[in-house]
Amino acid sequence: MRVKLCLLFFVFASYSFASCSAERKPPSPAVQEYLEEVVRIMQANFVHRATINWVAFKQNMLAQASGAQTIEQAYPAVEFAIGALGDKHTQFYSARPVKGPEKLPAKQPPLYPDEPVAEDIGYIRIPWVVGSKEQLDAYITQVQAHIKARDKPALKGWIVDLRGNMGGNMWPMLVGAGPILGEDTLGYCIDANNTKTAWRYEKGKAFADGDIQAETATYYTLKSANPVVAVLTDTLTASSGEAVAVAFKARKHTRSFGAVTCGVSTSRSRFYLSDGSVLLLTTEVFADRRLVRYGHSLPPDESLRPAEVVPRAIHWIREEYKAKN
Structure with missing residues (x-):
């Protein structure tokens, strides 16, 4: 096809409020530009864009990336912002996987067997x-x-x-x-x-x-x-x-x-970001x-x-x- 929840928005907002008094180091100019690119795409294309306060959304996203100096360090802020959209279908695929525990290969979902039915x-x-x-x-x-x-x-x-x-x-x-x-x-x-x-x-x-x-x-x-x-x-x-x-x-x-x-x-649309990452946006x-x-x-x-x-x-x-x- 062209072809995360309300709870996450609450957590996002709560994090922003709880951290507002702490001193934050702004992300690097490159990171700020990258995150602004992400917000521009979301604001222009997200199906429920009218429900989002985009000024606050961008501020919270930048706050989440506090201290990030590289694009890779900004990936968690993108993931967190996707959760703040309140949409289960939007996904982010980073160009350079973030280091962490090794993941098992993805498995194909099962195919169910047919049901027996009567002759009519x-x-x-x-x-x-x-x-x-x-x-x-x-x-x-x-x-x-x-x-x-x-x-x-x-x-x-x-x-x-x-x-x-x-x-x-x-x-x-x-x-x-x-x-x-x-x-x-x-x-x-x-x-x-x-x-x-x-x-x-x-x-x-x-x-x-x-x-x-x-x-x-x-x-x-x-x-x-x-x-x-x-x-x-x-x-x-x-x-x-x-x-x-x-x-x-x-x-x-x-x-x-x-x-x-x-x-x-x-339905989702595919957007390629400047670093080669992919945003599948509803x-x-x-x-x-x-x-x-x-x-x-x-x-x-x-x-x-x-x-x-x-x-x-x-x-x-x-x-x-x-x-x-």
């Missing part, structure tokens, strides 16, 4: 995905192939399982789920200027304001259009996974089951096809314990199918 129910899991264009193309092909293999005229409806989808690239996910989502405007990204970027699926292509973001030449069309759909979510459904959940919001004959999502239903919130904005956790229509989710979804699909037909 279609089932598709939409997992997280990252990777090269070839890997993303293969992902789309696999998801739509699974839909094709499980599709039949007698289906009462579909379960779309987003549990464990921790994000990655939303566009292959939307193309993969496209046969079930249907050809329509699916949602929006909305920035701090209220500029809207529309998502759309049509004939194997996912668009952002008319520009193709992902596609497959061999797209599939369901045997029965506009099916009943049950969407499953949990607390690990995050970021791009939440984008897919948003895409199903306000769709006819659709209901969600499970647990509240992670709470990062937002610049947009997701909105559904009705233009209802999110940017927070998505509660399911029915909150359920894990063992109850699939049986309840199947029961609802059958009842909704009867009502629909």
